[in-house]
Amino acid sequence: MKAQEIIRSIEAExxxxxxxxxxxGDTVRVGVKIREGEKERTQPYEGVVxxxxxxxxxxxxxxxxxxxxxxxxxxxxxxxxxxxSVTVLRRGxxxxxxxxYLRQRTxxxxxxxxxxxxxx
Amino acid sequence: MSVGILGTKLGxxxxxxxxxxxxxxxxxxxxxxxxxxxxTKETDGYTAIQYAYGDIKVKNLSKPELGHLKKSESAxxxxxxxxxxxxxxxxxxxxxxxxEQFSVGQLIDVAGHTIGRGFSGYQKRHNFARGPMTHxxxxxxxPGSTGAGTxxxxxxxxxxxxxxxxxxxxxxxxLHIIRLDTERNLILVKGAVPGKPGALLKIVPTNSxxxx
Numbered sequence: 455m456k457a458q459e460i461i462r463s464i465e466a467e468x469x470x471x472x473x474x475x476x477x478x479g480d481t482v483r484v485g486v487k488i489r490e491g492e493k494e495r496t497q498p499y500e501g502v503v504x505x506x507x508x509x510x511x512x513x514x515x516x517x518x519x520x521x522x523x524x525x526x527x528x529x530x531x532x533x534x535x536x537x538x539s540v541t542v543l544r545r546g547x548x549x550x551x552x553x554x555y556l557r558q559r560t561x562x563x564x565x566x567x568x569x570x571x572x573x574x
Numbered sequence: 575m576s577v578g579i580l581g582t583k584l585g586x587x588x589x590x591x592x593x594x595x596x597x598x599x600x601x602x603x604x605x606x607x608x609x610x611x612x613x614t615k616e617t618d619g620y621t622a623i624q625y626a627y628g629d630i631k632v633k634n635l636s637k638p639e640l641g642h643l644k645k646s647e648s649a650x651x652x653x654x655x656x657x658x659x660x661x662x663x664x665x666x667x668x669x670x671x672x673x674e675q676f677s678v679g680q681l682i683d684v685a686g687h688t689i690g691r692g693f694s695g696y697q698k699r700h701n702f703a704r705g706p707m708t709h710x711x712x713x714x715x716x717p718g719s720t721g722a723g724t725x726x727x728x729x730x731x732x733x734x735x736x737x738x739x740x741x742x743x744x745x746x747x748x749l750h751i752i753r754l755d756t757e758r759n760l761i762l763v764k765g766a767v768p769g770k771p772g773a774l775l776k777i778v779p780t781n782s783x784x785x786x
Contacts, residue, residue, distance in 0.1 A: 457584040457771055460758065461601055465587055487594070512588055512596075536594035 465511040469533050476515060476532075478503050478553060479546030479566055484517060484530055485538035496538050499528060502546065502566065504553035518556060520564070525557060545572045577657045578778030579604045579671050580627035581761065583686070585771045589752060589762065599752050599762040602684075604777055606670040606759065608648040612662050621662050625671055628652030628774070653774060674756050681780040683747045686768035690741030700734040744768045748780050 476482060480503050485496045501519030504527070508514060511533050518527045530537055546566035556564055581604025588596045604627075611624040630652040632640065643650060646668045676682065696702035696717045705713030717736075720729050746767055753762040767775060 457582075457601075457603075460603070460760065461585050461587050464589070464601065464760075464762070468590055510587070531596055533590075534594055534596060535590050 462510065468511050473532060473540055474542050476503055476506070476540060476542060477545065477572070478506055478551055479548035480542050481544040481546065482515075482517060483539075483541045483543055484528075485540075486530075487536045487538050500543070501526075501528075502553070502556070504556055506551075518553075520560070542574050545569045545574060576779050576781070577623065577625075577659065577671065577675070578682075578776055579607055579673065579675070580625070580653055580655060581605065581759075581775050581777055582628075583767055583769055583771055583773045583775055584760075586766065591752075597752055597764055598766075599764055600767050602761045602763060602767070602775060602777065603759055604673050604761055604775075606672045608646055608651070609665055609667055609669050609671065610643060610646045610648055610651075610654060612665060612667060613656075614662065620658060621660065622656050622658040623662055623665050624654055624656045626651035626654050655776060657778075672756065673754055673759050673761055676751055676754060676761065676777075676779075678751055678754055680751050681748045681782075682751060682763065683745050683778050683780050684749055684763065684767045684775055685743060685745040685778075686773050686775040688740045688742055688744050688768045689770055691739040693737060694739035695736045696734070699736060699739040702734075748782075 481501070482503055483498050483500045485498055488495055488497050499517065499519075501517040503515050504518045505516040506513070507516070512531070513533060514529050514531045516527055516529050518525060520526070530540075532540055545568060547569040548566060553566075581602045584601040584603055586598060586600050588598050591597055607625040607627045609623050610626045613620060613622040613624065615621055626643065626648060628651055630650050632650050635643075635650050640650065648668060691698065695715055697704055697715055702717060704715055705711055705718075707714055717734075720733055720735075746765070749767070750764040751761060752764050754760070755762075761777065769775070
């Protein structure tokens with residue numbers, strides 16, 4: 455086997471197969487597993503995907519939301535066992551691969567149009 | 575020096591541990607390395623084992639090299655290396671060294687050649703600061719002063735200057751083994767190792783000096 459095939463086979467063991475297709479501009483809800491002492495619970499985090507990076511097991515998404523007037527961005531390794539679920543709530547219409555321009559915008563101008571040609 | 579193994583760097587990826595943390599790992603394909611010669615006090619003046627790695631076509635080896643490998647009845651192999659030992663009695667000629675000698679969690683040293691960077695300037699090779707690029711400056715990527723004037727009247731040896739950078743042997747010490755695959759002869763090591771994918775690496779159990 456060639457080097458890349460071996461590395462891909464190591465990654466394939468850890469990759470999730472049930473993840474939805476996430477595009478930049480989508481609004482998603484990410485279930486994050488949190489340990490509190492001995493107990494484990496899932497905390498939902500909702501926001502707009504403003505960037506996707508890398509491929510394979512290292513693939514990650516940057517999810518932005520404005521919480522109490524403070525912009526919060528979290529990067530999720532979507533194949534990580536700490537991520538319980540990723541659900542797409544709304545498909546957004548965007549013309550860029552990276553939506554960093556949303557950081558400078560607030561209120562009405564920070565909205566994204568919905569697109570209906572992609573299934574949720 | 576302890577017995578190790580020779581291998582090839584395949585590339586990097588990441589794996590998740592039981593707590594869900596992402597660990598950066600280098601995938602190394604190592605061995606099996608047949609023992610090609612056992613050196614003894616009587617014949618060689620010291621005791622050591624010699625082992626080989628790396629498939630090669632028969633036509634690319636010289637007759638003396640093939641003759642040497644024939645003694646241990648091993649396939650044509652490219653690289654030979656040696657490990658000096660106090661006691662060689664437990665090793666036989668032709669016996670294969672595999673990744674099974676290592677265990678998960680063990681600390682290892684990985685030696686290899688760094689990526690060659692050719693003839694490099696001061697900034698890349700020695701992390702010198704750059705001069706101003708504008709405002710009439712002509713001192714863009716120059717070294718500055720190389721020393722005093724008439725006394726001593728020469729540049730001291732060892733002065734950092736531009737020149738060949740990279741492609742030198744480096745040992746990265748105390749790397750953790752994260753996973754072993756004895757079927758495919760793979761070692762997953764936490765962190766980076768020298769060279770590009772395809773580079774030859776020597777992996778040995780870590781050589782700790784003093785108390786840790």
